[in-house]
Amino acid sequence: MKHVSALLIKFIASLVLLYLILGLMYGMTFGEVFLLTAVLGLAAYVIGDLLILPRTNNTLATVADFFIAWLIIFMFVEGMAVTDNIFTATTIAALAVGLFEIFFHRYLANQILPDDEKGPMDRQLQYQTEISDELGEQPPENEKFDK
Template sequence: MKHVKALAIKFVSSLVLLSLILNLLFDMAFSNIFLITLVLGVAAYLIGDLMILPRTNNMVSTIADFDLALLIIWFMSKNLKFGDNYFSISLIAALGVALFEYMFHKYVANNVVPNKGGQQQTRPLQYQTEASEVLTPVRQDVRSSNEDYKKPE
């Protein structure tokens, strides 16, 4: 139920935001805005809010949502509407979506995503490689100073 509530908040807020930006500034039809909001809302919720946010911090997830919004809005507006500068439309709309997502991530982190130990993981994952001393095998015929060793003929 928490996910349905979060998706509804995200959808309505994004629909209002994108309607203000895309309809008032760029005269896009409401049906196109509704379709863009639907695709963007589901994709950003699954990728940005449920996959990236629990594993990283708010800023990384917001940047990922900005990139995703820019790509989805640009691609869909280019295919749904003709004759405008699609990149500037997409950039302005993606900036608005990113500002909203920054605040929405705080809600998701506190109310939707299960916290481990009562705290959200605020640092990124840390990967580490194993290092050791020399791993190259010593071959007797190359590095040996042993005089008893005979070289093969």
């Protein structure tokens, strides 16, 4: 149930951001933005929020979400051909989604993802080694060497 509420928050915030940018500034219809938000929300939640965030940190997960968003938005905008400047529209929309993800990841880390679900990369790996002076035969300290 916690994941459903997180997905709903992500969907509503992304829908508002993407409609303001792609709908009002670049002429995409609400239905197109709605479909884009659904695809982007599911892909970014599974890849960026459930797989990458628990194993890394907020910065890496946000960068990954930015690139996921940029790729998915680029494919949608290119397929719908709403503007001549696809790169600018995609970059502005992906930056807005990335900025939202910074705060969303904090919410996920504090409220949704429990500490016991953290992956092996979050644990401090403490390897202990032993070293001794008896690695080989060594002459006694008081014995002199012949040269």
